[in-house]
Amino acid sequence: MHHTFHIPVLGLAYSVDTPVKVARFGISSVVSVIQHELLEQMRKFHSSQYNLPYMEITAKEIDFRAKRVKAYLNMLQEIVSLQLNKLRAEAFEADTDITNYFKMLPEKSTLKKMYCDMTTAVGEMKENLCEKLRQQITAGSIDVNIMTKVDNLNYAADGETLLAPEYSDALSALRGFAQSNLESSVVFSAGLNPKLYSYIDTFPDFFPDENGHLKKKIILKVSDYRSALIQGKFLAKKGVWISEFRIESGLNCGGHAFATDGYLLGPILQEFKDKREELNAELKQTVNAALAAKNQPLLPSAIHARVTVQGGIGTGAEDEFLRDFYGVDATGWGSPFLLVPEATNVDNDTLQGLATAQPDDYYLSHASPLGVPFNNFRKSSAQKLRNERMEKGRPGSPCYKKHLTFNKEFTAAPICEASRQYQHLKLQQLVGEGLTPEAFKKRVEEITEKDCLCEGLSATALLKNNIPVPRNLTAVTICPGPNLAFFSGVFTLADMVGHIYGRKNLLNQVYRPHMFVNELKIYINYLQTEIQKSLPEPSEKQKKYFKSFYDNLQQGIAYYRSIITQAAQDTKETYHTWVKDVGEAEASLLLIFATSEGDTSVLV
Numbered sequence: 236m237h238h239t240f241h242i243p244v245l246g247l248a249y250s251v252d253t254p255v256k257v258a259r260f261g262i263s264s265v266v267s268v269i270q271h272e273l274l275e276q277m278r279k280f281h282s283s284q285y286n287l288p289y290m291e292i293t294a295k296e297i298d299f300r301a302k303r304v305k306a307y308l309n310m311l312q313e314i315v316s317l318q319l320n321k322l323r324a325e326a327f328e329a330d331t332d333i334t335n336y337f338k339m340l341p342e343k344s345t346l347k348k349m350y351c352d353m354t355t356a357v358g359e360m361k362e363n364l365c366e367k368l369r370q371q372i373t374a375g376s377i378d379v380n381i382m383t384k385v386d387n388l389n390y391a392a393d394g395e396t397l398l399a400p401e402y403s404d405a406l407s408a409l410r411g412f413a414q415s416n417l418e419s420s421v422v423f424s425a426g427l428n429p430k431l432y433s434y435i436d437t438f439p440d441f442f443p444d445e446n447g448h449l450k451k452k453i454i455l456k457v458s459d460y461r462s463a464l465i466q467g468k469f470l471a472k473k474g475v476w477i478s479e480f481r482i483e484s485g486l487n488c489g490g491h492a493f494a495t496d497g498y499l500l501g502p503i504l505q506e507f508k509d510k511r512e513e514l515n516a517e518l519k520q521t522v523n524a525a526l527a528a529k530n531q532p533l534l535p536s537a538i539h540a541r542v543t544v545q546g547g548i549g550t551g552a553e554d555e556f557l558r559d560f561y562g563v564d565a566t567g568w569g570s571p572f573l574l575v576p577e578a579t580n581v582d583n584d585t586l587q588g589l590a591t592a593q594p595d596d597y598y599l600s601h602a603s604p605l606g607v608p609f610n611n612f613r614k615s616s617a618q619k620l621r622n623e624r625m626e627k628g629r630p631g632s633p634c635y636k637k638h639l640t641f642n643k644e645f646t647a648a649p650i651c652e653a654s655r656q657y658q659h660l661k662l663q664q665l666v667g668e669g670l671t672p673e674a675f676k677k678r679v680e681e682i683t684e685k686d687c688l689c690e691g692l693s694a695t696a697l698l699k700n701n702i703p704v705p706r707n708l709t710a711v712t713i714c715p716g717p718n719l720a721f722f723s724g725v726f727t728l729a730d731m732v733g734h735i736y737g738r739k740n741l742l743n744q745v746y747r748p749h750m751f752v753n754e755l756k757i758y759i760n761y762l763q764t765e766i767q768k769s770l771p772e773p774s775e776k777q778k779k780y781f782k783s784f785y786d787n788l789q790q791g792i793a794y795y796r797s798i799i800t801q802a803a804q805d806t807k808e809t810y811h812t813w814v815k816d817v818g819e820a821e822a823s824l825l826l827i828f829a830t831s832e833g834d835t836s837v838l839v
Contacts, residue, residue: 237261237346237373238339239558240735242578243483243545243569244380244422246490246714247689248696249579251277254311254377256578257728259318260336263376264578265422266311268408269385269638271300272705273693274307280702285314295392298402304411308377312416315374323369327353336372339732346371378420378454381408382491383428384605385638387649404638405431413438413451420478424456425491425607427466435475442474442526447535452478458485458493460506464514471518474525477540481567482507484546486761487754489570489716492599492608494761496780497787500546501751502794504561507542511562515540543567547718547750551737560801568735570715577728582698585711586725588614594720594745599761602686602712604639604652608761609688610714617691617712625683630662631655632687635706639688653685686712717757721747748816749802751795755820758788763827785824792821 242257242264244250251273253264268274275292282289287310292302318332325333337350346368353364386405389398400406409431412421423431435441440451453470455477457463463480470477482503485495495503507514518540523533545567548554554566572578573589581589588596592614600611612618624630634640634654643649645660652658661682670678691712697704698711723743726734733739747753762784769777795802799813 237341237344237371238263238375238565238732239341240554240566240568241265241376241378241543242572243481243567244424244490245569245573245579246695246712247692248273248694249573249581249692249713251580251696252281252311253572253578254375255281255314255318258315258375258377259322259332260339260728261373261375262732263378265378265380266308267382268304268308268379268412269382269404270636270689270693271303271407271411272636273696275303276702277696277700278303278307278310280700281310281314285317287313298407298410300389300402300404300407301411301414304408305415308379308412308415308417311377315377319372319374323372327365327368333369333372335729337368339729341736342738376419377417378422379408379412379417380422380424381405381412381431382425383423383431384425384607386428386431387638387640400430401434403430406434409434410438413440418450420452420454422454422456422481423466425493426462427469429469432466432470432475433473435470436473443476443532443534445532447532447538449476449478452476454479454481456481456483458483458495459498459503460510460514463507467514467518468521471521472525474522474529474531476522476534476538477518479541479543479564480507482542482544482563483567484754486599486608486757487547487716487718487750488545489610489719490714491603491605492610494608494758495787497758497762497784497791499751499758499788499791499794500544500754501798502791504544504557504563505794508561511542541565545569547716547754549718549721549742549747549750549753550740551735553750554735555737556802560798566735568731570719571722571731571734571741573713573715573719574722574724575726575728575731578731580696580699581713582695582711585615585695585713588612589713589715589719590723590725592720592723594717597715597717597720599717599757601681601684602653603688604641604685606652610716612713612715615691615711615713617686617710620710621683621686629655630683631658631685632690633706633708634687634689636689651685651687652682653687658682658685688712718750718753721745749813751802752813752816752820755788755791755795755817756823759820759824759827762788762824766827785828788824789821792817792824 238261242253244265244267247267247270250264251266257264279289292299322332325331327334340347356364386403388403391398443449455466457480467477484500486492519534526533541564543565544557544563548566557563557566573581596613598611599608602611603609632653634651640649640651642652642657650657665678690708691710694704694709695711721742730739734741795817
């Protein structure tokens with residue numbers, strides 16, 4: 236790829252058709268494929284826009300989930316192919332797609348240099364360069380995301396007959412991708428799913444052909460080196476090669492936040508840098524041994540797993556520093572693209588809310604029925620609807636899609652903790668527990684904070700494209716990372732790409748420390764919240780956890796002090812600013828444990 240960044244998955248709908256918007260410019264992006272109903276609605280919409288044949292895949296068909304995923308991905312590929320053919324045929328004139336393709340490339344790109352040479356050339360030389368440029372045009376990758384924890388078993392149309400495991404949400408999504416025409420990657424996020432990972436063996440496209448080529452590839456989204464090693468070994472023993480380890484900050488990211496035990500992004504990247512070759516060699520040896528045992532072609536000898544990073548990157552200087560200092564192959568920029576209508580689906584009301592938001596509007600919530608911290612936005616229409624339901628004495632959401640039905644506390648079949656059914660039953664149970672008014676209020680808030688993500692994370696694409704929203708469930712949930720607090724306004728695709736490469740500055744006037752310091756502060760706040768929840772009497776297990784978390788943060792602070800000179804130089808930050816910001820963060824960490832009596836018993 237000619238670009239050095241990608242657009243990660245954004246909710247269910249925000250990046251659902253991002254390839255249609257940006258792939259022709261060589262920009263790779265990731266599409267969520269769990270919400271098959273949304274994919275079918277978007278397939279119908281785009282088929283109409285591009286005059287493509289469309290035949291509905293109904294829920295009555297056998298294996299309709301996988302069929303919908305496959306059909307949608309094939310349509311995306313067809314549209315991007317049409318766009319690319321049109322782009323290649325365009326003249327190199329102002330504001331044409333072919334001109335914008337090359338103008339958006341990074342300055343250090345050899346292709347960008349060739350384009351600049353072409354603009355000043357004349358005659359036959361200009362024509363030759365134009366032809367060479369056309370031949371170098373490639374589309375960005377159409378990658379897909381499967382959140383491994385979202386893997387419900389499903390029932391037949393009668394609602395009672397449990398279907399075989401291969402018809403679960405995640406396995407159906409994988410099958411749809413595997414059977415599609417795409418030559419791209421699936422991103423597995425949220426940790427190891429043995430059933431899902433074992434199912435990969437069913438599809439030959441994930442294994443090298445006689446030329447060593449992998450038609451379908453695996454990307455693992457990980458929060459630390461240990462996770463990469465464990466999951467990498469699990470898959471390697473099955474002969475499955477990990478083509479990329481996509482490192483994401485545990486807390487300084489959008490969507491679900493999988494916090495580490497205080498391990499910070501800088502030290503994590505350093506560990507990958509130090510052990511990258513060792514990891515590559517070990518996994519390649521294990522994969523080839525497994526392939527040999529199956530009498531299958533081996534991996535090419537020169538194959539190397541890519542390492543990329545995403546979460547909280549905010550300037551071109553930071554982006555360049557990550558690639559130069561840690562040697563990562565590329566970076567991911569997610570939340571800022573929510574402010575780019577040319578790249579993502581955000582309905583106008585939500586877009587204006589984001590464009591004018593204040594830092595306090597972004598917060599880490601417990602809204603997800605998965606039980607995982609979830610980055611949230613206070614000004615969303617979903618938040619407003621949740622409050623209105625509470626005021627009417629009808630908390631919870633109607634549950635139609637059932638992707639997050641995991642709770643069997645009150646029912647034989649699992650239900651969702653955001654559902655009206657669950658919250659009604661849970662609140663009834665709460666009444667009989669004899670809690671104090673203060674404790675009762677706190678528990679009510681915890682129960683009713685859960686939000687319907689299936690509908691909320693899907694609605695925006697329908698609203699933006701004037702597609703009828705089923706059952707009129709138009710409330711929008713959006714989950715930007717805290718880094719979006721430093722961007723205000725609505726931007727063009729060219730502007731945001733220019734910002735990534737350091738040609739423009741789109742940051743607002745809010746003071747923004749380095750991305751590493753931002754993440755450190757977020758982790759300190761997270762630890763403080765966890766400690767407060769444990770009081771007045773934290774358990775011994777909690778004390779041990781807090782001590783480990785604290786020690787890891789202190790080690791991270793020491794690491795940042797050790798690289799200040801390099802980081803300050805590479806990111807155009809002054810040495811003194813780094814020292815000040817890291818010092819202030821450490822002081823706030825120490826202050827957490829400085830009680831009025833000077834007691835630090837939570838660390839003992």
